Amino acid sequence: MNRSITPDKIDSVIHEPARLAIVSTLAVAPEMSFKELKASSSLSDGNLSAHARTLELAGYIKVNKSFKNRRPLTTMRLTRKGRAAFNHYLDTLEHIVEAGRKSEKKQ
Amino acid sequence: MDGHEARKRLWEVQRIMECTTLCTLLPDVSAIIGGVLAIAGCFLTYAITGALDFQAALSLSQSSQTALFVIWGCVGVISIAQHLLISARTIRKRDLPVIVRPGQLAILALAPSVLVAIVLSVNLWMDGHIRYIAPIWIICYGLGVFSSGLFSLRPPRVLGVIFILIGAVGLSFFQQYGLVLIGLSFGLGHIVFGLLVVQREKRDGER
Numbered sequence: 001m002n003r004s005i006t007p008d009k010i011d012s013v014i015h016e017p018a019r020l021a022i023v024s025t026l027a028v029a030p031e032m033s034f035k036e037l038k039a040s041s042s043l044s045d046g047n048l049s050a051h052a053r054t055l056e057l058a059g060y061i062k063v064n065k066s067f068k069n070r071r072p073l074t075t076m077r078l079t080r081k082g083r084a085a086f087n088h089y090l091d092t093l094e095h096i097v098e099a100g101r102k103s104e105k106k107q
Numbered sequence: 108m109d110g111h112e113a114r115k116r117l118w119e120v121q122r123i124m125e126c127t128t129l130c131t132l133l134p135d136v137s138a139i140i141g142g143v144l145a146i147a148g149c150f151l152t153y154a155i156t157g158a159l160d161f162q163a164a165l166s167l168s169q170s171s172q173t174a175l176f177v178i179w180g181c182v183g184v185i186s187i188a189q190h191l192l193i194s195a196r197t198i199r200k201r202d203l204p205v206i207v208r209p210g211q212l213a214i215l216a217l218a219p220s221v222l223v224a225i226v227l228s229v230n231l232w233m234d235g236h237i238r239y240i241a242p243i244w245i246i247c248y249g250l251g252v253f254s255s256g257l258f259s260l261r262p263p264r265v266l267g268v269i270f271i272l273i274g275a276v277g278l279s280f281f282q283q284y285g286l287v288l289i290g291l292s293f294g295l296g297h298i299v300f301g302l303l304v305v306q307r308e309k310r311d312g313e314r
Contacts, residue, residue: 090120
């Protein structure tokens with residue numbers, strides 16, 4: 001019985017829990033500021049910056065830097081590529097769950 | 108990755124998405140309508156009692172007291188109904204699940220405060236201290252909104268704190284201005300909150 005899935009089938013960029021939390025949040029919010037995302041994901045400034053950078057480099061999120069009331073404002077939103085990758089990741093998870101169910105039934 | 112871990116991941120994703128969905132479902136137009144209704148209730152009450160103090164209701168005739176009950180009952184029922192209708196429309200429009208779990212949590216967070224407010228109101232009414240009812244409702248509602256905001260973003264928590272402050276100051280120093288307190292909190296507070304949410308949504312939509 002093979003209950004595992006090969007690592008190459010899972011998107012390692014999204015698979016990391018903190019990045020998955022960021023992408024999941026942005027999947028339902030049109031746009032979020034760094035501060036809001038930090039509050040909802042409970043990540044530190046440094047962690048959130050690093051993970052956001054990884055997601056940005058992968059083309060999954062778009063980071064926009066501007067000024068509001070003379071203060072820097074960083075906002076993030078999911079790109080089309082990011083949404084497609086997220087949907088694909090969810091499909092993969094569902095596939096694994098389904099495969100697990102089937103193998104449990106067989107047992 | 109096995110099925111168990113994948114299921115855990117899916118649950119986590121679902122939880123995060125539900126929490127964020129609730130954030131994007133912050134009341135906007137319904138908050139403004141609720142605020143306008145509260146202010147209308149204040150004006151109608153003033154027209155009947157001729158005073159800013161709810162205590163004045165005790166010296167009114169039975170029919171006038173009944174009218175006050177009906178006015179505030181209608182304000183409460185219509186506010187909740189329009190909020191539910193507008194939320195349902197938004198949920199349909201955004202193709203979200205009808206029952207949002209964080210929404211249920213928010214209602215659960217609000218329920219104890221509302222229950223406490225009802226119990227206190229009945230007791231204060233029976234003891235003839237009805238001027239305390241308005242600030243008590245403001246504080247209890249603020250506590251409920253603050254607690255429900257724990258499942259959401261910052262704006263509801265800020266609204267909750269504003270209600271608590273208005274209620275606390277009102278209860279301590281301005282109990283005799285119950286109508287003004289209601290107008291400021293349930294009226295103006297909701298209108299400003301709704302306008303800020305509308306502005307925020309507009310800004311998000313433009314980007």
